Amino acid sequence: MTAAQHPSACPACDAVPLAEALAGGKGGEEGRMVLSVPAAHCAVCINTVEHALEAVPGVRSARMNLTLKRVSVETDPGLSPDLLTRALSAVGYEAQELDGTMLSTTETDRQSRDFLMRLGVAGFAMMNVMILSVAVWSGASDVTRDMFHWVSGAIALPAVAFSAQPFFISAWRSLRVRRLNMDVPISLGIILASLMSLVETALHGQEAYFDAALSLTFFLLAGRYLDQRTRVAARSAAEALSALEVPRAQRPGGEIVAVSDLKAGELVRVLPGGRMPVDGVVRDGETEIDRGLLTGETLPVRVAPGDAVSAGEVNLTGPLTVEITAAGRDTRLHRMADLVAMAETARNRYTSIADRAARIYAPLVHVLALSAFVAWFAATHDLRFSVNIAVALLIITCPCALGLAVPAVSTAASGRLFRRGLLIKSPTALERLAEVDLVVFDKTGTLTEGRPELAGDLAGSAEDRVALALAQASMHPLAVALAAAGQAAGLTPATLEDVREVPGHGVEALHGGARVRLGRADWVGALPEAGTATYLGIGGATRAYRFTDHPRAGAEQAVVGLKALGLEVELLSGDVPSAVGEMAARLGIPSWAADLRPEEKAARIEALRVAGHRVLMVGDGLNDTIALAQAHVSISPASALDAARVVADIVALGGSLEHLPEAVRTARRAKARILENFALAAAYNIVAVPFALAGLASPLLAALAMSSSSIIVSLNALRLR
């Protein structure tokens, strides 16, 4: 029944034109940027965020939209979004840049206003016609009644023609592919009610259903608006987050260009901390790169001239010049995303409860109306009367409550989860989430921050102080972690001279005349240990500092909570067995597998599916995307790679996983409410249909029944909030 909001069958396809438009628009030149700020929730937040941004030189103005949790910033041309996100994180708000062109945001705003406009017109017309109808119900007759009917018609017909368009369009689309969705009986009901009322008015009849046609339109439009509104909030963020890999690259001369302008054979420069924009071969420079997002490995890999790098990998220590072998849609990253899109189409065949209900409901009602017409015509030979009975039946059974049953609930549920930082991207995600019985986690970047943490404490020995001093000189993640641990332990760094960083190897310096090094085992002269470690070489002696990956905030609560809900939990990772086993033990996950390639992860999900499980996959990397697409329902953190986010049904904003059990619980309750609402709607029909069949239905009865059932269904949905 939500066909009107499905522009395309595959979410990944939706993101493609967006990314192209973005790349083509050379984002940022317009001097307008949109940042997602999921944590903002109050008046103080608005002020803090806006002031922090306006204090950044080059920012002209900033305006926070609290409903959508995003802030739009007018800037001088060429201002870097990093400055803005850094300014926000300095005041305690995690922020992410959304698409630079504002293309999709203005589009969704426009749609939203469009719906609200139709809703306003329908509401206005409904109230006015209802007032006129009260006169008719209370006994106006003859010329007066006819006049009231004509005035009602003059208001109702244009209003219906304008307001009910979304239903007509969706119904027409559905009929053209020979399917029945909920909009077909809705449209038929509205059109027949209007036409029959017009004919009755012209023939000086007693009963006109203009008010019914309008209230039908109004209530259903309200459901549709709610539906669209929540989806806009979720989609604008989730879809636009795919623009996170800001599609810009630097040429060796320092010129910043859009990735879409790059061709194979050209050179690009990738600075430490930057992400590879293209596939290529290193021509100059040595560094370590983090492949975690692509493979799930936590250990950085060393690369030197001649080594291949792939788009999406992060350069850690030294500047690189890379010769492009593939750019844009030819990169390994994008080819993989294409595979994922194919895996996805299978899942998009999931039929929502509403569609299943529509499939039973629509033919049933139409057959009922037709047989009522045939029976009454056979009995009375009165064409006008029989048609009136049939139309009254269609109006009475018209699925006001059914049309509100699902959107009212999913709005309440999505809103509840949105406030906890979970964006529901797919309209059927909640239903699928409610059916889940097994949760599969990825490790690196999902259960963990993908950020190392020193194992054990620093004792404060002379060696530790040297190591701390060396670590402070580098931006390598292990060095940063070591420096942080040293600061936390309150150590004073040793005095060093002649400190220099050797890209791809480590940091070296002179300490009291002797050479000291901190870095890779082979460079320092130490024996490599298992797991992630950095090595200190001092006066011929070496020492290893070991690191573990820090679990993401709320990971433990998430696992405990999910188990408490009766779900099985599994851990599948591409990382080495020692690291995976350690993490599984730490979080209490009994079953785990390591060293998995992306296809093997997907195969495991498929095996679970065949065994009868409904799998929830939580993952963030490119190595997870196929598995994410294969699973019954999937969740990605906002920090995930764009391909993963696009595939996932739900995106978790903010760093924490603690709301996962809440999401499952809410989904289950939402499904229960939806079924209750259907039961209420069915009960109402069982009572109302005999009246209509017996020819006892009146416009007053229809108005009462329609309003009361709609309100009851909405109130039931509100219990979720």
Add this chain to the structure above:
Amino acid sequence: MNVLAYLIPISLLLGGLGLAAFFWALRRGQYDDPEGDSQRFLSDEFDDRPKG
């Protein structure tokens, strides 16, 4: 019943005014951020004039 000849047009006119006001508010973006607007008035910063 002649009073209806005045009352109906008047009621329609008033309703139409309301509808026009709604259109105006909608086009001015006053429904774009209901949540934010409900919070903004708590801050004394926007007392003199709303933020553009």
